[in-house]
Amino acid sequence: MTTAASPFTDIPGPGGDKYLGNLHAFSTDPLAFLTACSRRYGDVVRLGAHNVLLTSPGDVERMLVDRNAKFSKASADTRRGSRRQGFPRSTMNSDGAEWQAKRHRMQPAFGRTLSTRAAEVVDAQGERMLAGWRPGSPRTLQDDVSVLTLRLVTSLMFGDEFSDEDTAEIARLVAPIMDLSTSPVLLPEWVPTPRKLRIRRSMARVDRTLHALATSPAAADPERAPVLHALVHGDPEPSPAELRDELATLIMAGFETTNDAVVWTSVLLARHPEIAERVRAEATTAFAATPAGLARMEALPYTHAVVRESLRLYSPVWLTSRDATEDMEFGGHLIPAGTTVTVSQWVNHRDPRYWDDAETFRPERWLPGAPSAPRGSYFPFGLGPRVCIGAAVATTETVHIVADIWRRFRLELHRPERITPRPALALQPMGVEVIPREW
């Protein structure tokens, strides 16, 4: 750390209320609040007595890549809900040697073989979803796609042990957990808010379902269920509670985010018919010329660019926080140990300093030859050692589902004025009703 760093209290930022600070502004509209802070105060913004927002791509990279080891993700994440409230404790929210061992146990199962399998499984599951669609009959896109992405994650991670009823049950049970907002207020753990009670009840039932899964024949078979097998037979062997937490986390991390990515991409395509037409043309050729699998994915470069651009404008993960474990300097300011440091995909992905026409949906940005933006200005899957373990699988699934929907149907938005982003644990698209039309 340089000695010239200016004190924390000199960092510019909104003053907020005398007692509650910026809580009200943040909770009312966090996306608008963080964007306004970044535009008004610049690269380092003081959000509260122990909170800062970093907005320069260089600082995002320093935080998530170079200085990853100097931050705790566990303490920042578990504030949303602790273990006693039922919030799982897993690879996602552990640190140091514990995180390394957990990630190491799972990583080999997430190789190219899993992406290949994803490309095959998604084909049949997409077929199942779309078989129920009729031209002219409105659909709540979020509901349809969530069944599909949940089936995908369970069958990819854990084999075909989950019945449709189990899948629907898990979807219902994890909903209250996914609803956790990023409220910066920490009620003491013993305060029994209705949400916490719902989570605790949900987790008890999730427990039973996941315990059955962990002891199922699929768990013994690396071919049928590579991720489940890697977890159950890991070294060191996980305790039943650890195993339950990893399984629950994989389901939560994998299904809602992918669902949001597919739905937001479809909303953008519905708003941009000329881009949708190009996706349809590419997808029609790719599906006719290549069998289900990675080869088909490779035949969808434009659709892939569309998905990357959609992950820029509507990144399902919109906020990432860590706690500093030692004093550090960012942008010439001292950030003391214990400060919660936040970076926001929503803010950086739309920052006009780094993106031309930042608010415009323009997939061409991602085609070969287009100028590239700085690394820390685009991080839908995070950056550095804690980068999303499921990024390749999620991309394969999203590109494939989008291509499959749009080669068959042109989606018209029903009551488009109702569509809004809801920044909960993921950026949920609310109110997306579509009318499938024949091309």
Ligand code: HEM
């Ligand atoms: C479009 C879909 C997805 C998005 C946008 C997404 C995004 C992210 C992001 C931003 C992180 C890093 C968070 C941080 O730095 O604090 C992350 C971590 C993680 N993701 Fe994903 N994810 C997606 C799909 C998946 C899938 C399909 C799985 C697995 C089935 C998965 C499993 C995980 C896990 C286990 C971690 C924690 C990694 C670690 O801490 O070492 N994600 N994801």
